[in-house]
Amino acid sequence: MSHASFSPVSDVLLAPSLQRGPGAEPLQRQLLQRLRAAILTGRLPAGCRLPGSRPLAEALGVSRNSVIAVYEQLSAEGYLEPSRQGTRVAELRGGGVVSVMPQQASPPAPRMQTRPLAGRVERVRSHYGAQDGAHAFRPGVPALARFPMPAWKRSVDRAYQRGGVATLGYGDPAGEPALRRALAMHLAVARGVRCTADQVMITEGAQEALALCVRLVANPGDIAWVEDPGYRGAQTAFECADLTVVPVPVDASGLAVPQGAWDAQPPRLVYTSPSHQYPTGAVLSAARRLALMEQAQAHGAWIIEDDYDSEFRHAGELIGAMQGLQADAPVLYVGTFSKTLFPSLRLGFVVLPAALAQQAQTLLQETLRGGHRFEQLALADFMESGQFSRHLGRMRRLYRRRQQALREALARHLDIPHQVLGGDSGMHLTVQLPPDCPDHLLAQAARAYDMAPAPLSRFALMQRADCNGLVLGYGNTSESQYPALVQRLSALALQLQGRALRRA
Incomplete structure (x- = not known):
């Protein structure tokens, strides 16, 4: 035809x-x-x-x-x-069907219009940039090569054997009971947390735990205090919930609430990382902890205690959780296994006050679905078998050595004025730098050499002279690399200072 x-x-x-x-x-x-x-x-x-x-x-x-x-x-x-x-x-754009084919040229393909996104998207995007593939000195990454894979595989195998086909369905929205029991016992012994398994809610990492806290106790427009400088994930969680974020300064003794702030801007939520403030490493003093809880009780506020890196203390005993200082404290205690085990596990938790846990049952049933069931059962077995505690002990010793090695490398090879903060816990050190060495430019230059330190200024909501420096993660970077890496950072910093001097 x-x-x-x-x-x-x-x-x-x-x-x-x-x-x-x-x-x-x-x-x-x-x-x-x-x-x-x-x-x-x-x-x-x-x-x-x-x-x-x-x-x-x-x-x-x-x-x-x-x-x-x-x-x-x-x-x-x-x-x-x-x-x-x-x-x-067929007519795709409304109106009747055209009876004849038009003789004029076909219309051009429609172009996507630029449409405004929610205001919270722009607020978050303006604060933070995307990460690239660089890995040395990246904060928040544990020593992945030292994770005991054979022991973990045995726990996973037992989880599949014991769980069976029934575990393929939806689980308890609050998490697997076996993991909640194991975690409650661990937190009571290691962190001094007062809780039962019924108060423990398993989440998909600490970020979902923060979002759950917001859903439970805050409404759009409520005031939320955050540490400044502080954890960007908390800022993001509050901004995405349309809360009014108020920065509160941090000093050597942790969150420093200004005089009169409770009356001038009373918060609904207060976020703090008292055992190891991120990124400065400050420890919230006992006096400030008690005063914070007293004021929160008086003003009807809730405290979110992020127990960041508290398991890895390098000097003396672990610092107990603020939540355990008094019964029925207005504290929502948040943690994650991303640092103690590995990030892709995507398991975190929040310990709710007993009364709130009871009242929240309906919301939990409607908003959580109880996923990652085999991973939760494997983690419960990993904890009950003692492997979790043994792994933490090994990592404490490793990170203690790496922290000391990094301190020595900074003292010997960083040839510009600096001050080292946050050396008693965790997997990072924060290095304050002089103003003529802009931290964001130094961090950007370091990426060309496979280094990913975080600029300290990125963690600040308010412009502060003392928020210029680098956050150096040593968890997943071998100590044998520190001298060469620090020498390179020093050379880059001196170049930036030289440019600043020539412009002056």
């Missing part, structure tokens, strides 16, 4: 020829994609009558069944309208 018998649609349907041979997509799929694209771009406008299945199949060299199947699929999707008079292109 001549192609002219169904012109002028022949140019759209027949050219170019369908691809054949090894590696080519099925002919039916090619035809489906061609027709759909032609309709969406206007090359086959509304009302255009398509040829019958038999002549089109002959012209294309495909089976008639393939053409029929394509027409039926596009009709089901709403692109075509079959009738007794033949198959026509």
